[in-house]
Amino acid sequence: MTDPRSQHPFWMREEIHEQPDAVAAALTDQAEGIARMAAALRAARPRRLFLVGTGTSFHAAQCAAWFARLEHVPLTTMAVPAHDFVTYPIALTSDDAVVVISHRGTKHYTGKALELARAAKVVTGLVTGQGPHEAPAGVVVLRTCHQDRSSAHTVSYTSALAVLMLLLADYADCSDDERLRRVILDLPTQLAAALQTEAVVRELAERYAGRQRVYFVGGGPHAVTASEAALKVKETSYIVSEGFAVEQMLHGPMQAVEASDLVVAVAPSGPSTQRIGDLLNAANEIGAARIAVMSGGESLNADASIQIPPTRESLSPLTSVVALQLFAYWAAVTRGKNPDCFRLDEPRYKRASGRFAL
Known part of the structure; x- marks a missing residue:
């Protein structure tokens, strides 16, 4: 975390308040990539779409799957934790597509999930934050917002979820599509x-x-x-x-x-x-x-x-x-806690975090 803060206002609050502008920018800046990914899905005509993520990114995957269900998107959309997708792999076929959600873009299991999808030669997308990290060849990359400065991710969650919703609405391409798109594009007003x-x-x-x-x-x-x-x-x-x-x-x-x-x-x-x-x-x-x-x-x-x-x-x-x-x-x-630091200001939790890699 760059430029850590030790008192209110912490980075978390600043990033919560950035969300209307960040979502607006993500929906505008990624419009071309979203359209390209939606077109790739329509061309491939998959029966199943797997949305893969961990933690907050998995929650974005779950909410996007609910969006597809409630808006009758004609594609069976399922959220799968990245660890399970890799450790208990699904037999992917040409009837499938995969979108991985990873704000950092550097986590172990989300990286492995991308490798599995590419090896299966299915349509593959990556919803991730801005940064130098690169996706494998052939992956459509949709970048959302800057990297969260707080370890409690907020702006990256809403930005990723908004992008996923617009992608699913574009894919649906139904009579209600334009009305739904307008409501999605008005999300920054709702967030404000x-x-x-x-x-x-x-x-x-x-x-x-x-x-x-x-x-x-x-x-x-x-x-x-x-x-x-x-x-x-x-x-x-x-x-x-x-x-x-x-x-x-x-x-x-x-x-x-x-x-x-x-x-x-x-x-x-x-x-x-x-x-x-x-x-x-x-x-x-x-x-x-x-x-x-x-x-x-x-x-x-x-x-x-x-x-x-x-x-x-x-x-x-x-x-x-x-x-x-x-x-x-x-x-x-x-409660007198620092919401940005993931409790790494306490030695035993810092030692504990060194016992595993994300």
Whole structure:
């Protein structure tokens, strides 16, 4: 990390606020590459598209797969962790295509995933950040934004996800394509509106900073956002934080919730809202604090709410995650942690990181 910071404002907050401009630039600058990749997919006519990534990049892959499902993109789109894609390889055929998501572009398993795809001679793409790293010959490279200066990646996540969404919309090439493209290209406006939640989010992060554990829950694509939010809290506050699909949470994990915990529901308007309501009612009986991230007039049993701008459900993971990135940031600052450094300022964690390579 260049030019490290030791106090607020840390790099993480700056990069959260860069997201509207970064997404706008990525969608504009990569328009030609996106069109080229979409054309290559249409020419190859694959039946399956594998989106491969690790950590936050895997969450981008998962959200993009949900986008394809919700927008009826005529291509079976599956998210696969890079480690599993390499270690338990799929028998790729001419009916397949692969897009690898890796912001750094230098991680071991994402590099191996690219090698497997190229060896199988399938259409292959790489969504990555700006930098000198090169992709193998024959790979369509879509570069998103600068390298995150904070180890808690934010701007690279939303930039990669927006590029993937536009790629899938371009591939679909259906009657609704232009309307969908316009909404995607308007995402920077939506992200800017989501940033306006910061004052509310900061107050809530400070209010609940003493909670023992944080559970994020959502349904459908919002379960992915719940996992990403939990990851950001782990990376920055170093506390127990979990992300669950709402039904999975109700089938066992709910029994671990205590009155000293916080439950955050990622609940923009959608078909899972009612089930989220059931979960919040249960959390209330236990005595846990409850926050709901909402985009409309939903009536949910929460102690507080964060209102994000309404948009298509397939795109709302981008707006809801901005509010939750801010929550993770302010929770870390309130706890006296440096959200940029990946805990490498503590000798034992620095030694631990030397025990493995990414």
